[in-house]
Amino acid sequence: MSTKITIEPVTRVEGHGKVTIHLDDNNQVERARLHIVEFRGFERFIQGRPFWEVPVTIQRLCGICPVSHHLAAAKAMDRIVGVDVLTPVAEKMRRLMHYGQIFQSHSLHFFHLCSPDLLFGFDADVAIRNVIGVAQKHPELAVQGVMMRKYGQEIIKATAGKKIHGTGAIPGGINKNLSIEERDALLKDIDQQIEWAQGAVKLAQDYTVSHLDEALAFANFPSHHLSLVREDGAMDLYHGNLRAIDAAGETVFDQVDYANYTNYIAEEVRDYSYMKFPYIKSIGPEDGWYRVGPLARVNACNFIDTPLAEASRQAFMAVTEGKPNNLSLAYHWARMIEVLHAVEKIQLLLHDPDLQGTDLLLKGDRREEAVGLIEAPRGTLFHHYKVNEGGQVTMCNLIVSTTNNNEPMNRAVESVAKTYLSGQTITEGLLNHVEVAIRAYDPCLSCATHALGRMPLEVQVLDREGSVLDRRATR
Template sequence: MSIPVETSARKITIEPVTRVEGHGKVTILLDDDGKVQQARLHIVEFRGFERFIQGRPFWEVPVIVQRLCGICPVSHHLAAAKAMDIIVGVDELSPTADKMRRLMHYGQMFQSHALHFFHLCSPDLLFGFGSDPKQRNVLGVAAAHPDLAVQGVNMRRFGQEIILATAGKKIHGTGAIPGGVNKNLTIEERDKFLAEIPQMKEWALSAVAIAKNYTVENLSTVADFGTFPSNYMSLVRDDGAMDLYHGKLRAIDHNGDKLIDGAPYSGYLDHIAEEVRNWSYMKFPFMKNMGTEDGWYRVGPLARMNVVDFIDTPLAEVARQEFVALGAGAPVHVTMGYHWARMIELLHSLEEMERLLNDPDLQGDELVRTGERRSEAVGVIEAPRGTLIHHYEVDDNDMVTMANLIVSTTHNNEGMNRSVAKVANDYLSGVEITEGLLNHIEVAIRAYDPCLSCATHAMGRMPLEVELVGADGKQLDRKVKD
């Protein structure tokens, strides 16, 4: 079967099954004048998962959904658990349950951001993405900062151990259950973690410094790279503070004016709709009050820096202020700013963990609350990559009858396409995909840290493939990152 695709320039045909051969595929469409008309990033999105949970009892869902992703199972675990709290009629968790879950979440955030920074983005930031890609790799990092990877691995391990202590396992944990948690934190566990906090803080601060210095020193090239003005969305606490675990929906436009504010996320469907485009399996969410043309937005670390009024931990707040100064009163639209923002969140997560570990509520023993059963619920969390929405309906027999998940990467769909188009527009000359262009496209996508693990990752699937398609629909060039 094939689907005809209309474009303003011509009609081309894409075979659905071959649309995505690897992990990511980029199609750059040229117009009659040979200029970039559009870029399309195809990412394998999970499909069929909703069916997997339909007909299962609701209390299984927080455990089952972790099979979506080996990279951030905790985010799915918690988003589902938050929805199931509402299903069991619990609007407010016990302090112990709330704080254990938060600790789990910040552990997850910390390990995820540490991985991204040290493995993927530090070479770009230390050497500049314009430099020779042969230098701009882990060997270069080893030469310049021999301790960096060891720090990265250790920070990741710290986050993983927090997850282990709160969820019971690194993947397939069971810590969050409908209405609460199944364990608290022992004094021994707490003290072991507290002893490591100073070292982790030092490393987190130095990671922020690397990201900041790079961005500031190279602002002339970085500022415009894959950059465009956009709307932003995230959860925020009632007082406007960053809160990665819980809050209300806020969205701002490219000037920073609020489009949505103080909106309970249970009503997300009043604010957000998803557009289907026939060339992509991944949908394109947009704000209803703005329409499909102007209503798209970005989520994740950059969005959160722009959307929140402040960060409620001291070191990260100082870092945030330095970051937002870049926007001179308006939101920071710099796509490469995702990296710096991500490190500020790394530091914030560490500060939050320190605060939580010092809170005696973690040793409390009111773990679970109960209430009046409800039939429909939405759970939303700020996952490492952005807003994660889980929505369920449960029948009178306790079985899940409907599941709708909007993952962070889906919110960023339009943003990623625009970044790729911008980069292609700026760096494409002629009809050839040069090594440099391929690299630049990769750098742009990497800034968003898209989710791919919902897909599979067998060998032989191309990590990234870029094709150039002319106005007549013919492929002009194709490059595969090998």
């Protein structure tokens, strides 16, 4: 008799999800699915609201990366008010805000959500394999995680007015510059932050290299990779053009103006998840899915324009001899390379006198439709709006980072289930490995469905008729 295993809820990820593992008559894994079971409807209820309100409203999708939604919406609204190029102070203030966001979000994920798995092993006792266990066994790392996150949040406060759900970016610019006092307060700690970021890269690198055999056998599958890159091919987390490469590194498309993303990317709806499945149009829904986020960005860019992160990127690419890295567990290393890049950028910006400029806002001729893209911590984030003459939003489409990673996360779960499931019973080992696979992508399921609530995981085993044979939840 065929069966289905369910893991619910998934823990130490942002949001609420469930995994089902379907078995055939011989108890072999037939397929596995990550279900996103909550729904919020931002795209609908934003309709009718004034466009200038959207960057502040839409960021309420998320309490983890609100800055990404704030800035993606603001970039779209820049174009709505006819501004294609911001003033230097506005662009640099937004970049500073964004790098602060990348820094704090990645630090939170690495130190608080993932480090228990990496430090104690996937099969360690759950009583130890948590952030409290890290604080007891590796107090210096736990403190670093807290202090790095705090530093990123302080940058967000200095640029957006408060640490969560600020108002800094407004259509056509920014509402404040960086005062000398704010700058000096941030500069005071920058050297320490760079040192810690280097340590985090080393930790992730050492872990990946020393566990390479395990990483090669764990959710390792080829995929396309999508990200924004600068015109010269450099990594650019705030602005650029779209580039997609295949698993071997060959270009699928490059330097695509993201305003035309609908010519290149489409979304498929499946009946078991509120999260859509995006794919590259020219390849089709079957094979056109892709990864986004730190792994995709490090794979897709030609280089990183800050020296420490670039050296780390070269070490990263050397593992796969310059070809794209397709290991799910390599996300952690790539993520820490970006932490280092972000803090190097923060240092450069803090020394840039443009941030004390006073030319904050521009205006142009109104447009009716616009797209804003940004590389959010978890990957490429699409915001697309139509606005009527009076200024009301008439259409909103969001493809958030986690949605872009939907198919890869499903593949990762399936791959792990095939390796670790034995019989019809959900063992602790299976549960742990499924969670580690999902966690590598740092999914934010709240964002992905625009959903509200906690994000635990449940796993279920089901037979072919859909009857639940076993279920196990972690909290």
